[in-house]
Amino acid sequence: MADSDKDVDILVIGGGPAGSTAAAMLARNGFNVLLLEREVFPRYHIGESLLASCLPTLRLSGAFDAVAEAGFTVKRGSVFRWEQDEWLLDWRRLVDQDAWSWQVDRATYDDILLRNATKQGATVTEGATVRNVIFDGDRPMAVEWTQQDERDVIRTTTFDFLVDASGRTGVLGKKHFDMRTPHELFQNVGIWGYWTGARLLPNSPEGAINVISSPDGWYWHIPLADDRWSVGLVTHKQRFTESRERFDTLDEYYLDMVHAPDSLRDLLKGAQFEGKVRAEQEYSYVSERFCGPGYILIGDAACFLDPLLSTGVHLAQYSAMVGAASIATILRDDMPEQEALAFFDYTYRRAYSRMLVLVSRMYRDYIGMDDYFGKSQLLVHDDGHSERPVQSFTRISTGLTDVREAADAEGRVSTAAIVEAAENAKDDAAKANLKYIGGIDMSPVWNIWRDPLGPDTAMGDIRITAEPWLGLYREATT
Structure with missing residues (x-):
C-alpha cells in the first residue's frame, strides 16, 4: 500500500x-x-x-x-540477406494482416x-x-x-x-x-549515417528494414520518413580498431565500408550522404x-x-x-510484493533470453535458414508447432510471442525449453573457434531459474490484465 x-x-x-x-x-x-x-x-x-x-x-x-x-x-516486415540465404519476412503473410509498426x-x-x-x-x-x-x-x-x-x-x-x-x-x-x-560475444561497435534518395532491396515489404551480413559484421538499411535513410554497420570492436587505422577519418572509413557489399552499394547508388557519421559502442x-x-x-x-x-x-x-x-x-495490496516481483523478473528475463538465443545463433553457428528457423520453433508453445518454422520465428522476432505470453498463462512455452536453448548456446559457443567471437556465458541470465520446474510452477497461473485496471491476475485453481 x-x-x-x-x-x-x-x-x-x-x-x-x-x-x-x-x-x-x-x-x-x-x-x-x-x-x-x-x-x-x-x-x-x-x-x-x-x-x-x-x-x-x-x-x-x-x-x-x-x-x-x-x-x-509504416513498417510491415524485413528482408535479411544473411550469408547464403535471403529471408523475406512479410508480417502480413507470416503473422496476420494487422501486424505492422513504424520506422521512427x-x-x-x-x-x-x-x-x-x-x-x-x-x-x-x-x-x-x-x-x-x-x-x-x-x-x-x-x-x-x-x-x-x-x-x-x-x-x-x-x-x-x-x-x-x-x-x-x-x-x-x-x-x-x-x-x-557483459556478453563477450557482442562487444561490437555501431557506425552509421543518414542518406536521401536510397531504395530497398527487391520484394521488400512496405517500409521494411534490410539487414545484410558481411565478413566484417552486418549492415542495417532503414527507410525513414521524407526519403531519409538510416544506414549503419555493426562490427566487432577489434575488427573496427584494425580496419579504422587504414583511414584518416571516421567518415572515410564509413563510406568505404557501406560501399563494400555489392547489394548495399546498389541500394545507395545515386543517394546523397548527409555528411555526419556517428559511432557508438554496443556492448551487450x-x-x-x-x-x-x-x-x-x-x-x-x-x-x-x-x-x-x-x-x-x-x-x-x-x-x-x-x-x-x-x-x-x-x-494496491492485491498480491505480495515478492510474488509480483518474481513474475516481473520471470517474464522479462524470459523475453530477453529468448531474443538473446536468436541473436547469438545468427552470429555464431548459423548453417542455414531451415536449421535456424527450425530451432527457433522450439522457443514457442507447442501449439505453435502446427505453423511453419519461419512463422514461429517471425512471431518471436516481432515481439508478439512475448506479449501473448504475458497475458496468456496457458500459451507459454516451458522455461525448460528456453533454458535448454540458452545452455546449448553456451556449450556450442565454447567449442567455436572464431577469430573475434568468444563464448557466450548464459549463466547470468538464468541465475535464479536453474530449476526449470520452479518458475513455471510458481508463475504458471499469473497473467497481466488491463481490465478493470492494469495489474496482475491469478487464475483460480480447482
Missing part, C-alpha cells in the same frame, strides 16, 4: 521509451508518479526500427494516437512518449540528474537529484517504489549495485537482478542486446508494461 508520508507513490529515473511508458501506465491507473529525465527533450537517439509488439503497449499507455499522427514510415525518428518518437506521460498525469522534470539513491536496508526510499540550472541545489524526493529506467547509465544496476555482466550486458524490494530495472537499465533483431524499444516498452502491472498490483 502507498505510504501517505512519501512525496510520491512511484519515482521513475529516465524518460526514454521504458521510463515514459511505465510512468504513463502507472499515472493513468491512479498513482502519483514523478519522472526525472537527465536530458531536455527532444534529443537524438539511435534505434529507429520498431517491432509490431510496440503497438499494444502504445495503446495501453495512451500514446498510440499521437504516434500514429506523427507521419512515421527517435528524437520525435521519444518526445511524444514523454509528453504522453505528462498527459496521463505523471509529473515530468527534465534536466534532472539523479546523484544518489538512499536506501533503508535493502529498500530504496529516496533519491537526491539536481537540475541543470541549479546544480548546487540538491533536492530529495521520497517514494514508495523506484523504477530505474536510466538506460546504459545504470543508476542502480551499474552505479549502485555494480551487478552488470545483463544485470544479475532485474528487481528487488521496492524497485525494478526496466529497458536498458536491466539488460542490453545487440540490435540485430531491432529488439531495443520492444524490450523497453514490454518491460515497462510488465513492471507497471507488477507495481500497481503491489501498491
